[in-house]
Amino acid sequence: MSSFELDPLFRRIEDRREEVAALTAELVRIPTINPPGDAYEACARFLGERLAGRGFTVEYLRAEGAVGDSDRYPRTNVVARIEGDGPGPCVHFNSHIDVVAPGEGWTVDPFAGVIRDGRVYGRGACDMKGGLAASIIAVEALLDAGETFSGAIEISGTADEESGGYAGAEWLAERGYFSKPRVDHVIIPEPLYKDSVCLGHRGVWWAEIDVKGRIAHGSMPFLGVSAIRGMGAFIERVERDLYPRLAQRRTAMPVIPDAARQSTLNFNSIHGGAKAQPDEDGFAAALVADRCRIVLDRRYLMEEDEADVRAEVVEILDTLARERPDFSYELRELWSVPPTLTPPDLPLVQALDRGIEQVLGQKSRHVASPGTYDQKHVWRVGKLKDCVAYGPGILELAHQPDEYIEIDDMVASAKVMAAAALDLLRGGQ
Ligand SMILES: [Zn+2]
Numbered sequence: 001m002s003s004f005e006l007d008p009l010f011r012r013i014e015d016r017r018e019e020v021a022a023l024t025a026e027l028v029r030i031p032t033i034n035p036p037g038d039a040y041e042a043c044a045r046f047l048g049e050r051l052a053g054r055g056f057t058v059e060y061l062r063a064e065g066a067v068g069d070s071d072r073y074p075r076t077n078v079v080a081r082i083e084g085d086g087p088g089p090c091v092h093f094n095s096h097i098d099v100v101a102p103g104e105g106w107t108v109d110p111f112a113g114v115i116r117d118g119r120v121y122g123r124g125a126c127d128m129k130g131g132l133a134a135s136i137i138a139v140e141a142l143l144d145a146g147e148t149f150s151g152a153i154e155i156s157g158t159a160d161e162e163s164g165g166y167a168g169a170e171w172l173a174e175r176g177y178f179s180k181p182r183v184d185h186v187i188i189p190e191p192l193y194k195d196s197v198c199l200g201h202r203g204v205w206w207a208e209i210d211v212k213g214r215i216a217h218g219s220m221p222f223l224g225v226s227a228i229r230g231m232g233a234f235i236e237r238v239e240r241d242l243y244p245r246l247a248q249r250r251t252a253m254p255v256i257p258d259a260a261r262q263s264t265l266n267f268n269s270i271h272g273g274a275k276a277q278p279d280e281d282g283f284a285a286a287l288v289a290d291r292c293r294i295v296l297d298r299r300y301l302m303e304e305d306e307a308d309v310r311a312e313v314v315e316i317l318d319t320l321a322r323e324r325p326d327f328s329y330e331l332r333e334l335w336s337v338p339p340t341l342t343p344p345d346l347p348l349v350q351a352l353d354r355g356i357e358q359v360l361g362q363k364s365r366h367v368a369s370p371g372t373y374d375q376k377h378v379w380r381v382g383k384l385k386d387c388v389a390y391g392p393g394i395l396e397l398a399h400q401p402d403e404y405i406e407i408d409d410m411v412a413s414a415k416v417m418a419a420a421a422l423d424l425l426r427g428g429q
Contacts, residue, residue: 010359024113028120044077063077066166088425098162108121110122131190183384192391197388201368204300204372207310209293209296215287237319255367348386348424393405
């Protein structure tokens with residue numbers, strides 16, 4: 001469709017500028033903090049009631065029995081669907097409704113939904129209630145404009161993305177909600193810039209390593225084996241041998257920001273030795289640490305193999321076991337996700353590319369995310385490859401204090417989403 005034909009639809013979206021800001025603020029005021037997974041039910045009902053009022057068929061789906069689900073913290077998901085005039089493809093907008101804890105350093109109330117200077121502030125404004133609001137406004141404007149289409153449009157709000165999505169997008173994917181023939185194209189409005197289509201993400205490999213020692217009196221450490229010294233030796237080898245190697249591995253994946261366009265490794269946490277009291281801060285007892293634990297967060301590239309990612313860590317540990325007397329360890333793999341990258345010639349990418357050109361007058365940028373998001377479940381479980389992230393907001397603001405979303409960005413990306421959806425539903429005409 002030409003930009004000329006889309007103008008009335010775009011004007012309708014511009015007219016809803018205040019509404020998209022107000023809707024984002026209302027969503028921010030529902031504090032869906034995860035963990036523990038608060039207020040999912042309230043947020044799902046809020047979305048469901050709004051969309052039911054617009055003619056959508058609404059389902060509330062509690063992920064009973066999934067990790068984290070309880071009567072106190074029900075994992076409630078909402079899926080809303082509206083049919084067009086006849087059979088055709090289904091375009092699905094999937095947003096996670098959970099947000100991370102606000103943390104310190106805010107200058108505004110993180111759950112007040114403050115609207116100021118063309119922005120909506122609050123925890124989740126950027127990641128990703130602003131994107132969710134933009135997708136709702138896009139679809140509502142499309143319906144109000146009386147645009148005819150075949151097929152169906154779905155909007156979902158799902159739980160637990162911030163903790164892996166197992167009671168959210170994955171749970172739904174296991175039940176066919178992200179598979180053909182029900183759904184053909186999935187847009188996830190995560191905050192990855194209004195001019196960019198995010199094709200996928202790097203892989204993840206998380207592991208926990210216990211270095212074992214032998215307990216002894218702290219005044220006579222020669223009688224024991226310090227697990228902390230053993231862990232120190234491991235970290236030193238990683239610094240010396242592994243970090244330089246990782247830094248050299250550049251990927252063909254268009255990962256942003258640029259510093260993430262390589263393999264990375266983070267030590268997420270470390271603990272060694274006894275505590276004075278189990279739940280207190282304070283000096284440890286006078287003991288040689290008999291255990292030290294570290295959690296590794298390795299992000300890997302499509303050019304790397306997960307088995308090799310594991311092997312290069314094991315090799316360092318095995319070398320230390322040969323070189324240091326009494327060095328022993330245990331490695332447990334906690335979590336892994338392979339990299340995903342949607343081929344840019346798939347219809348959804350093409351439709352979003354055209355939409356970005358029509359709305360912003362510039363060529364779209366193809367990017368990949370440094371971290372994973374729910375696309376992995378659509379790919380792996382739903383076996384649906386025509387899935388990308390596209391939504392308003394600045395990636396680096398996610399999880400930060402004073403998180404915000406620009407209202408202009410929401411309006412622009414809502415236009416792109418509406419244009420792309422119509423394009424797909426009308427067969428790329
Ligand atoms: Zn997110």
